[in-house]
Amino acid sequence: MLESHYSDIRSLEVFAAMDDDQFEALMRGSYVQNFPPQIELISEGEPSDFLHIVLSGSVDLFSSWNGRETSMATIHPISTFILAATIKDAPYLMSARTLEKSRVVLIPSQDVRAIFMRDAEFARAIVGELAQCYRTAIKSTKDLRLRTSLERLANYILRQQKRAGGSAKIELLTEKRRLASYLGMTPENLSRAFKGLVPYGVTVNGNRIHITDQEDLERFAKPSPLIDDYRT
Amino acid sequence: MLESHYSDIRSLEVFAAMDDDQFEALMRGSYVQNFPPQIELISEGEPSDFLHIVLSGSVDLFSSWNGRETSMATIHPISTFILAATIKDAPYLMSARTLEKSRVVLIPSQDVRAIFMRDAEFARAIVGELAQCYRTAIKSTKDLRLRTSLERLANYILRQQKRAGGSAKIELLTEKRRLASYLGMTPENLSRAFKGLVPYGVTVNGNRIHITDQEDLERFAKPSPLIDDYRT
DNA sequence: CGCAGCCTTGACAAATGTCAACAAACGTGG
């Protein structure tokens, strides 16, 4: 692959501390590809042949069962996904598809596992990454189990606001139908949920959200660091 | 702590490959305690001072928010819990309480982190453990998002049956109210769900479950290795 | 025995999903 991406990838936490030679070896065996939107990169159940890294664009992780489908997460640059499957040499538990035109690095899982066995710093970095993934998954489970869809939406809005710098006006960067799926509801239900938040100081116009009463919204949403914080 | 537990703990995947000296050091700094039932061992939000290992009995991991509470998992001997928090030196995301009289090892998190930094084999073993935890969490999320409570119960029964060796008659080893919480529903709803499974070949009496029509139940439950398998 | 806790049941309410219709936004080809 092209040298030009090296530094971007290298600066990822997972690769930052590892040995130079090992990193070079990983990169030499990898591919970079450009994908148009809506391309299914991997399908759940398949063997995990490659560790993926999104360089640009974005990728949706989703799962299906019995004709139903749900969006599990959205991956933004620059980060890896399906690390756990790669390490365990186990089948993917989620499918992935590009949401927009995206540039993706594919590193053969075999290589990752080989270097994982050789390079202790890499192994330690992977621990950090997996622990983070695990904790994120637990938070997401708590969100689902402990909150109604209206509460999930309210907290989602607060999280996005925080991400965007705290302004009272924010933009939805995702399609509403996908947001609905991510929040575990139907598009129709999401439409009504937005209306249901009006009494708590939220108005929506297209993908522009206006928080007219921050305190009211927070009083209703009751955000918790143990569910909503990206860090911790 | 007493030598007698060493071998049990040592045989855990996380500790199996690590250096003898390191293992000794870990054990020297640790405590073993007996707890009566219903004791809260840790509370979510607290700093993670100890890595815990259940030697006997069982422990419930649960979470609360806004007056609601949900059971997230049950830990059986012999296994660790809250490893991710220990490694990240981050607050617990879940609380834990004994379900019965239980014997628990407490290893100071500092020690675990120190040895994690020193012993590469330990670090690699932790990767395996965390990847497993992560994948289990993903499966649980899929179960919640993609299935109705009736479907979750049906698949739970099939999983328990498999665990118990495949017999058509199995025992519920947990209180129904806790099972309900684990499955993400109310006790009342669980009662009705059991009745709702009668047409699919399941009858319940107390904590004895009888699968009268295996095929019918499986046709309804549609178990999937990507959600229901313990391994993979 | 009598209390306490769990489980069950029924009646009802709230949350969420489904279906159908329509409006709005978007993209494509002329």
Add this chain to the structure above:
DNA sequence: CCACGTTTGTTGACATTTGTCAAGGCTGCG
């Protein structure tokens, strides 16, 4: 740039699922 068709979002009516409340039965234990 417009016309067209496709997709997405919204809305209403309704069905299903799930939760809530209250009552009563069952069980285990002092």
